[in-house]
Amino acid sequence: MSDQLNLFRNGDSTHPAFAPLAERMRPRSLDEFVGQSHLTGEGKILHRLIHEGPFQSLIFWGPPGCGKTTLARLIARRGDANLVSLSAVTAGTREIRAAVDEALAAWSRSRKRTWLFMDEIHRLNKAQQDALLPHVEKGTVTLLGATTENPSFEIIRPLLSRSRVLVLEPLAPEELRAIVRRTLEDRERGLGDFPAEMDDNAWALLLEGSGGDARVALNALELAVLTTPPDSGGVRRVDGDAMREALQRSAVHYDKAGEEHFNLISALHKSLRGSDPDAGLYWLARMLEAGEDPMYIARRIVRAASEDVGLADPFALVQALSAQQAYQFLGSPEGDLALAQAVVYVALAPKSNSLYTAYKAARDTARRTGAVPVPFHLRNAPTSLMKRLGYARDYQYPHDSPEGWVPERYLPEPVGNEVFYTPKPWGWEGKWRELLEKRRRIVRGGGNRKQTARDHIEDQPVES
Structure with missing residues (x-):
C-alpha cells in the first residue's frame, strides 16, 4: 500500500518537534479552531455534523491556510472513524483503489467507517474522479475533499451532486491575531519557550502580508522569532524589518490559473463600466503587481472600450488599442502607464452599450x-x-x-x-x-419593394 495512505490516520494530531509551526499548532478540537464561524458556530452545519450529524460527503472550498485540512480531521475523528488521506497532486487511480481496499478492510476488521480525505481534489482528472464516484455512491468511503478552486468548474457533476460543498473564507486579521497570540504563548507546541514581542509595524506586516492564510502567518512568525536574537532580558523583540524578511513574499495574492484570476479581471471591467477610475487603477495595479500578463489586461480594456463605451466615445477604442501597442513597444514598467492611461480614459468616457445590444439583436434576427x-x-x-x-x-x-x-x-x-x-x-x-x-x-413611410426576378425579366425588351 502506498505510504501516502499513512499521512494521517484516525485523526492523529501528534507532531514531532521538527514539524513546521503551522502543523504543530493545528487545532485538536473544534473549541481550539479559529475562524469559519458561519460553519462552526453553535447550531451551524459543521458544528451539527461534528457533534451529532450523519456521515455525509463534504467538499471544502476555500483559500490556502483557512482550515480545510483541520476541519477534515476533526470531522473524521468523530465516532472514531478511519481516515485515509491522499493528495490529488500525486495520487492516481491506483492510490484511489488502494484507499478503497483499506476502507473495506477497516470495515471488515473493526466495523469502522472510512473517511477519504482528498486534498487538492480539483487536481484529479475526469477519469480519476470517475474511478472514485462509485465508491462514494455505495458508501464504501465518505469523501472529504479540499480545494482552492471553484468545484463547479473542476469536479464532475455526479460527484458534486453527492457531496455538500462548504465555502470557507480567508481568516480575518483579528482571527489571525488570535492564532498568533496563542502560538506565542503556547510552550508545548508553539513558541512559548522563545519569549517574543512584536512591534506594531511587525504586526501590521504579518496580518496584511499573510492574506488571511494561517499557514503563511505562522511560518513567517516562526522564522522572524527564531532569527531575532534575544535582548538582555531574554525577550526577542521582532520589528518590521525582521517580519518583512521573514515573509519574503508579495502582499498581492493571486492565482493566474484559478478563480481569483477571473474575479480580479471582472472587478477591473466592472469598475470601468461603472466609471470609477480610482477602482480601475487599483485593480489594474493588483493584477500587474501579481504578475498577470499585461496583454490579457489590455485585451479586456479594449473589450470594455467597445462593449461599454462604444459609440458614446469612439476614441475610447482608439485609446485602448494605442495602450496595447504602447505596452508592446515599451514593456514594463514604462508600458504600465499606458495601460493606466487607457483605464482612466475608458472609466471617464460616457457609457453606452447600444452597439453591444444592437449587434446581439441583429445576430439573433x-x-x-x-x-x-x-x-x-x-x-x-x-x-x-x-x-x-x-x-x-x-x-x-x-x-x-x-x-x-x-x-x-x-x-x-x-x-x-x-x-x-x-x-x-x-x-x-x-x-x-x-x-x-x-x-x-x-x-x-416610403413604401416597399416586392419585385422578383420574373418581374424584371418581363420588364426587359426582347432582344432581336
Whole structure:
C-alpha cells in the first residue's frame, strides 16, 4: 500500500518537534479552531455534523491556510472513524483503489467507517474522479475533499451532486491575531519557550502580508522569532524589518490559473463600466503587481472600450488599442502607464452599450432569417445576365444626392422595419440620435419593394 495512505490516520494530531509551526499548532478540537464561524458556530452545519450529524460527503472550498485540512480531521475523528488521506497532486487511480481496499478492510476488521480525505481534489482528472464516484455512491468511503478552486468548474457533476460543498473564507486579521497570540504563548507546541514581542509595524506586516492564510502567518512568525536574537532580558523583540524578511513574499495574492484570476479581471471591467477610475487603477495595479500578463489586461480594456463605451466615445477604442501597442513597444514598467492611461480614459468616457445590444439583436434576427434572399436592388450585377434579371436595378447611389443620403430600404422584406440600434442621448451618439430617427421615419413611410426576378425579366425588351 502506498505510504501516502499513512499521512494521517484516525485523526492523529501528534507532531514531532521538527514539524513546521503551522502543523504543530493545528487545532485538536473544534473549541481550539479559529475562524469559519458561519460553519462552526453553535447550531451551524459543521458544528451539527461534528457533534451529532450523519456521515455525509463534504467538499471544502476555500483559500490556502483557512482550515480545510483541520476541519477534515476533526470531522473524521468523530465516532472514531478511519481516515485515509491522499493528495490529488500525486495520487492516481491506483492510490484511489488502494484507499478503497483499506476502507473495506477497516470495515471488515473493526466495523469502522472510512473517511477519504482528498486534498487538492480539483487536481484529479475526469477519469480519476470517475474511478472514485462509485465508491462514494455505495458508501464504501465518505469523501472529504479540499480545494482552492471553484468545484463547479473542476469536479464532475455526479460527484458534486453527492457531496455538500462548504465555502470557507480567508481568516480575518483579528482571527489571525488570535492564532498568533496563542502560538506565542503556547510552550508545548508553539513558541512559548522563545519569549517574543512584536512591534506594531511587525504586526501590521504579518496580518496584511499573510492574506488571511494561517499557514503563511505562522511560518513567517516562526522564522522572524527564531532569527531575532534575544535582548538582555531574554525577550526577542521582532520589528518590521525582521517580519518583512521573514515573509519574503508579495502582499498581492493571486492565482493566474484559478478563480481569483477571473474575479480580479471582472472587478477591473466592472469598475470601468461603472466609471470609477480610482477602482480601475487599483485593480489594474493588483493584477500587474501579481504578475498577470499585461496583454490579457489590455485585451479586456479594449473589450470594455467597445462593449461599454462604444459609440458614446469612439476614441475610447482608439485609446485602448494605442495602450496595447504602447505596452508592446515599451514593456514594463514604462508600458504600465499606458495601460493606466487607457483605464482612466475608458472609466471617464460616457457609457453606452447600444452597439453591444444592437449587434446581439441583429445576430439573433440573422440566425432566424438566414435564408431570406438579398433584395434585388442591393445585389451585385457584374454581368449582363444579372442586370437583365434585375440585379442592382433601381439602386439609388447616395453620393448622387446633394444630402449624401437617400430614403432607401436596405433590410429584406421579411425583416420589415426592425430597429436594432438605439443610440443613447449623450456623447457622440447623442449628436446623431435625432437625425437617425428622422431618416428612419422617412424610410418607413416610403413604401416597399416586392419585385422578383420574373418581374424584371418581363420588364426587359426582347432582344432581336
